[in-house]
Amino acid sequence: xxxxxxxxxxxxxxxxxxxxxxxxxxxxxxxxxxxxxxxxxxxxxxxxxxxxxxxxxxxxxxxxxxxxxxxxxxxxxxxxxxxxxxxxxxxxxxxxxxxxxxxxxxxxxxxxxxxxxxxxxxxxxxxxxxxxxxxxxxxxxxxxxxxxxxxxxxxxxxxxxxxxxxxxxxxxxxxxxxxxxxxxxxxxxxxxxxxxxxxxxxxxxxxxxxxxxxxxxxxxxxxxxxxxxxxxxxxxxxxxxxxxxxxxxxxxxxxxxxxxxxxxxxxxxxxxxxxxxxxxxxxxxxxxxxxxxxxxxxxxxxxxxxxxxxxxxxxxxxxxxxxxxxxxxxxxxxxxxxxxxxxxxxxxxxxxxxxxxxxxxxxxxxxxxxxxxxxxxxxxxxxxxxxxxxxxxxxxxxxxxxxxxxxxxxxxxxxxx
Amino acid sequence: xxxxxxxxxxxxxxxxxxxxxxxxxxxxxxxxxxxxxxxxxxxxxxxxxxxxxxxxxxxxxxxxxxxxxxxxxxxxxxxxxxxxxxxxxxxxxxxxxxxxxxxxxxxxxxxxxxxxxxxxxxxxxxxxxxxxxxxxxxxxxxxxxxxxxxxxxxxxxxxxxxxxxxxxxxxxxxxxxxxxxxxxxxxxxxxxxxxxxxxxxx
Amino acid sequence: xxxxxxxxxxxxxxxxxxxxxxxxxxxxxxxxxxxxxxxxxxxxxxxxxxxxxxxxxxxxxxxxxxxxxxxxxxxxxxxxxxxxxxxxxxxxxxxxxxxxxxxxxxxxxxxxxxxxxxxxxxxxxxxxxxxxxxxxxxxxxxxxxxxxxxxxxxxxxxxxxxxxxxxxxxxxxxxxxxxxxxxxxxxxxxxxxxxxxxxxxxxxxxxxxxxxxxxxxxxxxxxxxxxxxxxxxxxxxxxxxxxxxxxxxxxxxxxxxxxxxxxxxxxxxxxxxxxxxxxxxxxxxxxxxxxxxxxxxxxxxxxxxxxxxxxxxxxxxxxxxxxxxxxxxxxxxxxxx
Numbered sequence: 001x002x003x004x005x006x007x008x009x010x011x012x013x014x015x016x017x018x019x020x021x022x023x024x025x026x027x028x029x030x031x032x033x034x035x036x037x038x039x040x041x042x043x044x045x046x047x048x049x050x051x052x053x054x055x056x057x058x059x060x061x062x063x064x065x066x067x068x069x070x071x072x073x074x075x076x077x078x079x080x081x082x083x084x085x086x087x088x089x090x091x092x093x094x095x096x097x098x099x100x101x102x103x104x105x106x107x108x109x110x111x112x113x114x115x116x117x118x119x120x121x122x123x124x125x126x127x128x129x130x131x132x133x134x135x136x137x138x139x140x141x142x143x144x145x146x147x148x149x150x151x152x153x154x155x156x157x158x159x160x161x162x163x164x165x166x167x168x169x170x171x172x173x174x175x176x177x178x179x180x181x182x183x184x185x186x187x188x189x190x191x192x193x194x195x196x197x198x199x200x201x202x203x204x205x206x207x208x209x210x211x212x213x214x215x216x217x218x219x220x221x222x223x224x225x226x227x228x229x230x231x232x233x234x235x236x237x238x239x240x241x242x243x244x245x246x247x248x249x250x251x252x253x254x255x256x257x258x259x260x261x262x263x264x265x266x267x268x269x270x271x272x273x274x275x276x277x278x279x280x281x282x283x284x285x286x287x288x289x290x291x292x293x294x295x296x297x298x299x300x301x302x303x304x305x306x307x308x309x310x311x312x313x314x315x316x317x318x319x320x321x322x323x324x325x326x327x328x329x330x331x332x333x334x335x336x337x338x339x340x341x342x343x344x345x346x347x348x349x350x351x352x353x354x355x356x357x358x359x360x361x362x363x364x365x366x367x368x369x370x371x372x373x374x375x376x377x378x379x380x381x382x383x384x385x386x387x388x389x390x391x392x393x394x395x396x397x398x399x400x401x402x403x404x405x406x407x408x409x410x411x412x413x414x415x416x417x
Numbered sequence: 418x419x420x421x422x423x424x425x426x427x428x429x430x431x432x433x434x435x436x437x438x439x440x441x442x443x444x445x446x447x448x449x450x451x452x453x454x455x456x457x458x459x460x461x462x463x464x465x466x467x468x469x470x471x472x473x474x475x476x477x478x479x480x481x482x483x484x485x486x487x488x489x490x491x492x493x494x495x496x497x498x499x500x501x502x503x504x505x506x507x508x509x510x511x512x513x514x515x516x517x518x519x520x521x522x523x524x525x526x527x528x529x530x531x532x533x534x535x536x537x538x539x540x541x542x543x544x545x546x547x548x549x550x551x552x553x554x555x556x557x558x559x560x561x562x563x564x565x566x567x568x569x570x571x572x573x574x575x576x577x578x579x580x581x582x583x584x585x586x587x588x589x590x591x592x593x594x595x596x597x598x599x600x601x602x603x604x605x606x607x608x609x610x611x612x613x614x615x616x617x618x619x
Numbered sequence: 620x621x622x623x624x625x626x627x628x629x630x631x632x633x634x635x636x637x638x639x640x641x642x643x644x645x646x647x648x649x650x651x652x653x654x655x656x657x658x659x660x661x662x663x664x665x666x667x668x669x670x671x672x673x674x675x676x677x678x679x680x681x682x683x684x685x686x687x688x689x690x691x692x693x694x695x696x697x698x699x700x701x702x703x704x705x706x707x708x709x710x711x712x713x714x715x716x717x718x719x720x721x722x723x724x725x726x727x728x729x730x731x732x733x734x735x736x737x738x739x740x741x742x743x744x745x746x747x748x749x750x751x752x753x754x755x756x757x758x759x760x761x762x763x764x765x766x767x768x769x770x771x772x773x774x775x776x777x778x779x780x781x782x783x784x785x786x787x788x789x790x791x792x793x794x795x796x797x798x799x800x801x802x803x804x805x806x807x808x809x810x811x812x813x814x815x816x817x818x819x820x821x822x823x824x825x826x827x828x829x830x831x832x833x834x835x836x837x838x839x840x841x842x843x844x845x846x847x848x849x850x851x852x853x854x855x856x857x858x859x860x861x862x863x864x865x866x867x868x869x870x871x872x873x874x875x876x877x878x879x880x881x882x883x884x885x886x887x888x889x890x891x892x893x894x895x896x897x898x899x900x901x902x903x904x905x906x907x908x909x910x911x912x913x914x915x916x917x918x919x920x921x922x923x924x925x926x927x928x929x930x931x932x933x934x935x936x937x938x939x940x941x942x943x944x945x946x947x948x949x950x951x952x953x954x955x956x
Contacts, residue, residue: 067727206715
C-alpha cells in the first residue's frame with residue numbers, strides 16, 4: 001500500500017510483516033522510532049506471536065536475539081553507532097554461530113567526539129564481523145531490503161545488517177509502497193533453523209575450536225558469504241516478481257554505460273548524486289553513478305563490470321580509516337588501478353555534515369580536471385584546520401582540538417542537514 | 418520542485434507542519450519529502466523543518482539552501498539572523514502574527530519579494546479559537562495553501578484528518594479552513610486550482 | 620510445606636549418607652537413571668567443585684523438568700573443560716553464550732519458548748562468579764528486573780580461575796590471587812565491603828533466591844527443585860571450592876564447602892520477593908581458622924608472626940553473617956509474608 005510515512009515507521013511495518021517472533025532492542029538515536037514502531041504494533045496486538053523484550057543495553061539486545069535465534073525463533077533488533085560498538089562482541093558471536101538475525105543499523109557517527117548525526121563509521125567498524133551488509137538508498141529501498149534480508153539470512157545462516165542513514169532516511173517522511181502481508185508471506189517462508197536448542201535432540205552450541213580446525217571454520221564462513229553474491233541477485237529477482245518493482249541486488253547503476261567519470265557511493269547520498277549527474281549530463285558531461293547496495297560480501301565482479309568503461313572513478317564515502325585512507329575507496333582503487341583508471345576518494349558527510357549539490361558538482365568537476373588528490377575531504381574548512389595545525393606545532397602540550405574548532409567555526413560546524 | 422522551509426520553536430509542531438505539508442502534497446498525487454533539522458531540540462529553542470514537493474520522485478537529500486517559501490511559525494524569530502537567507506526571488510513568506518505585513522517590516526529585508534507573496538496570519542489566535550491551544554502549524558498550512566496554491570485545501574484537510582483525532586482533528590480542520598478562506602479573501606489574485614509545480618523546470 | 624532436616628551422619632565426619640534412607644528420600648545423584656547432564660570425560664581438574672556443582676544442579680533440574688531443559692553457559696572453566704571441539708560432555712541442549720551476556724541469551728531462549736507457547740521447556744543459565752558478579756551483572760540485573768523465566772545459577776569459586784586465578788568481586792578478603800598477591804603491607808585481597816550477589820538478587824525482589832553448597836547435596840537439590848517449581852527470575856548461588864585456585868588438596872573440596880558454611884562465612888538461606896524466608900542453622904560452629912588453614916591462598920596469614928588482626932577481621936565477617944542470618948541459636952523459620 002502506498003503511504004506517505006516516516007522512514008522508521010515504514011521499516012517497522014516491513015519488519016512486522018516479516019513475522020518476527022522475538023524483537024529486542026535498546027533505544028539510541030536515531031533508531032528509536034523504528035523500535036517504538038514495532039513495539040507499538042506488538043502492544044496493540046497488530047503484530048501477533050511476537051515477544052518484545054525491553055533490554056537493558058545493546059549488548060543484551062544482540063544477546064537476547066542470539067538466544068532466541070538459537071532456539072528457533074526469527075529474531076530482530078536495531079541499533080546505531082555507540083550501540084553497535086557496545087554489542088560488538090555479540091555481533092561477531094552471532095555470525096560465528098551462523099544465526100540468521102536481521103538487524104537495522106540506523107547509521108550514525110561513532111564518538112568521541114559524541115555526535116548523533118549520520119555517517120557510516122558505525123557499519124564500517126563492523127564490516128569484518130562476518131555479517132552481510134546492505135545499504136539502502138531510500139526508504140522504499142530500506143523497506144524492500146529488510147524483507148529480502150530475512151529470506152537471505154535464513155537461507156544462508158548468516159546474519160544480515162540493513163544500513164539506512166540515520167535521520168536522513170529514518171526521520172524523513174516520504175512516499176513508500178509497503179508490501180502487503182500476503183506478498184511478504186509469499187516471499188518469506190517460516191524459519192527453519194539449521195541447528196536448534198531442543199531437549200528432544202540435544203546439541204552443544206558454541207564449543208571451543210582450537211588451532212587444528214579454526215582456519216577451516218573461518219574458510220567455510222567465507223564460502224557461505226560468497227554464496228550470497230550469487231543468491232542476492234536471485235532473491236532480488238524473486239522479490240521483484242512478487243511486488244512488481246526492483247529493490248535489491250549487489251550494485252545498481254545510473255547513466256553509467258557511456259560515462260567517462262563514474263561516481264561510486266553507498267546509501268542516501270546516491271540520490272543527491274543522481275540529481276547532480278542529471279545536471280552535469282545536461283551540460284554534456286559523460287558522468288554516471290554506481291550505487292553499492294551489497295557492501296558485504298564485497299561485490300567485486302559486479303563492481304568491476306560496472307566500472308569497466310570509466311576513465312576515472314570518484315568514490316564518495318561517509319567514513320574514513322583514520323591513520324590510513326578511504327575504505328570503499330581503497331577497495332575500488334585496487335579493483336580498477338590495473339586498467340589505468342584513476343580513483344579519487346571524497347570523504348563527505350562526516351558527523352552529519354550536509355552534502356549540498358553544489359559541492360558535489362564542484363568536486364566532480366575537479367575530478368574531471370584531474371585536480372583531486374587520492375583522498376579529499378569535501379567542504380573542509382581549510383583555514384580552521386591550518387590555524388589549528390599551526391597552533392599545535394607551536395605548542396607541545398596536547399589538548400583537545402574539538403572545542404577550539406567549534407569555537408572558531410561557531411554555528412556552521414554544527415550546521416544541520 | 419517546490420521547496421519550503423519552516424521555522425519555529427520547539428513545542429510548536431514545526432516538524433509536524435512539514436509532515437502535514439508532505440502528506441497534503443501526497444494527497445494531491447504528488448511526491449513529497451519532509452525532514453527536520455536534526456539538532457538537540459528542546460522546548461523553546463529555534464527549530465527548522467523542510468519539505469520538498471515535486472511531480473516526480475525526489476531523489477536528492479541535499480539541504481534546502483534556496484527555498485521557494487518560508488513559513489515562520491513564531492514572530493519572535495523575525496530578528497533571527499539568516500532567517501530569510503536563500504529565499505528565491507519570487508518566493509513566498511508566511512508569518513504567524515496578528516500584526517499587518519507592514520507592521521512586521523520584513524519586506525525591506527527580502528529583496529525582490531513580490532507584493533502578493535507575503536502573508537500574515539493570526540494563526541495562534543485562530544488555533545486558540547478552534548483548538549483551545551496555541552498550535553499554529555496546521556493553521557499556517559491553510560494560509561500557505563491559499564497563498565501559493567501548491568497544495569489544495571482538500572488535500573490539507575485530509576492530511577489533518579489523518580494525523581489528528583477527536584477534538585484536535587475537528588478543531589484543526591476548522592482552523593485550516595478558516596485560514597485558507599481568510600487568506601483567499603485577502604489575496605484576490607491567488608488561483609484556487611492546483612498550481613502546476615513543474616513550471617518552468619521541476 | 621514443612622520439611623524435616625535429615626539428621627543422619629556418620630560419627631566424626633558429619634557426612635550425610637543415603638544408605639539408610641528410603642528411595643523416595645534419596646538424592647537425584649543416588650539414582651542410577653539420572654540424566655547425568657555433565658557426563659564423564661571432561662577436562663576439569665581433580666577435585667573440581669564446579670564440575671560437581673554443575674552436575675548436581677543440572678541433574679536435579681532435569682528431574683524436576685522431566686528433562687525439558689535448555690542450558691545457557693557463560694565463558695569460564697565449566698564451558699572450557701566441557702566442550703573441547705569436537706567433543707562435548709553435555710548430554711543436554713546446551714549453548715555457550717559469551718562472558719557477560721549469559722542472562723540475556725537465556726532471556727532470548729525463554730522468549731522464543733514463550734512466544735511459541737511452550738510452557739514445558741525450562742531454561743537454566745549458569746556462570747562462574749566472574750560471569751555473574753562482575754561482567755555478567757548488567758545483563759543479570761536486567762533479567763531480574765524483567766522477571767524473565769530463567770533460573771540463573773552462579774558457581775562461585777571466588778576468582779577468575781580459567782584465566783589463571785585473578786581476583787573477582789567475589790574474592791574474599793585477604794585471599795591471594797594473581798592480581799592480589801600476598802606481598803606488601805596488606806597481602807592478599809583488600810578488606811572491602813565485598814559484593815554479595817545473593818543479597819543483590821534478594822534486593823531485586825525476584826520470586827526465589829537461594830545459596831547452596833556442594834557439601835549439602837540434599838539441601839542443594841531441594842533448592843533446585845523448589846526453584847524449578849516456580850516461574851519468573853530465580854537465582855541460585857553455589858559455593859564451589861577450586862583446589863587449584865584456592866591452593867587446597869583436591870580431596871578437601873567437600874570438606875571446604877562444609878567448613879565455609881559451618882564457620883558462617885557462607886550462609887545458607889532462601890528468600891522470595893525481597894524477604895529472607897529460611898536459613899540453615901550451623902550445627903557445629905567452627906572458627907574461621909579451621910577453614911583458612913586448609914587453603915594456600917590464605918597461607919600468608921599463618922606465617923611467622925601470624926597476621927592475627929587479619930584473621931580476626933575475617934572472623935568478624937563470619938560473626939556478622941551469623942548475627943545477620945541468625946545462623947546459630949537453633950533453627951529459625953522466618954515467617955513468610
